Amino acid sequence: MGHDDNSYIRSGVFMVGNHNWAIRFFPDGYKGEGQDYISVYLELLCITELRASCDMRLVDQCTGISYSMHKTGPKIFRSGDISRFAPLTPIFIRRSEIEGSVYLRDDRLTIECIVTVFKRPHVTETKSYPKIDMPPADMTDHVAKLLEEKEGFDVSFLVGGEMIEAHRFVLAMRSPVLKAELYGSMQEARPGQCITVEDMQPAVFKAMLHFIYTDSLPSGDDTEMVRLLLVAADR
Structure with a gap:
């Protein structure tokens, strides 16, 4: 991959909460921000608005254990603006911390993302009881x-x-x-x-x-x- 600061790798689409998501990986940071860092974002792909949280984790290639790097939310994800991304920071981890670490083996880096979608609370319609008219005094x-x-x-x-x-x-x-x-x-x-x-x-x-x-x-x-x-x- 070249060193265009806008270039990224996008994961395959996955579904959580009946909505489509993907991960964007910027090896050289997002638009030059956060020098010497890689940038990773969760992206909402559906045209919708919802409340969710995410936990970005790096997986140890030797043990398979993942370690949390960024936690976001719960927050509102809107498909029409920048809020469809999380986290709202280009700083994920320094490239120098990745190179030679347990996270990178044979040019393979595994990112795990735990997404939790919060459904709208189900409000039961208030049960209306029939109005009972008091009979006239007799x-x-x-x-x-x-x-x-x-x-x-x-x-x-x-x-x-x-x-x-x-x-x-x-x-x-x-x-x-x-x-x-x-x-x-x-x-x-x-x-x-x-x-x-x-x-x-x-x-x-x-x-x-x-x-x-x-x-x-x-x-x-x-x-x-x-x-x-x-x-x-x-x-």
């Missing part, structure tokens, strides 16, 4: 059905000669006064208990029960009924 509807279905009554009220039934626990839940009346220390929570209500119309008592069970007034109530309900509530 406890009031369920309590109201207890009154509509007329089942499970355990307390009766005699109002204006009419027997009106209800659920003791609902009345106690909605009114501290009724709770004391129905479950007070002097009262037994006995099934079929009957309480007489004086001076109240059955329709007004039923409207009051409707409010206790549904938290709403019966539809179509007139002003007089509302007044009577307020009187009943006050009692």
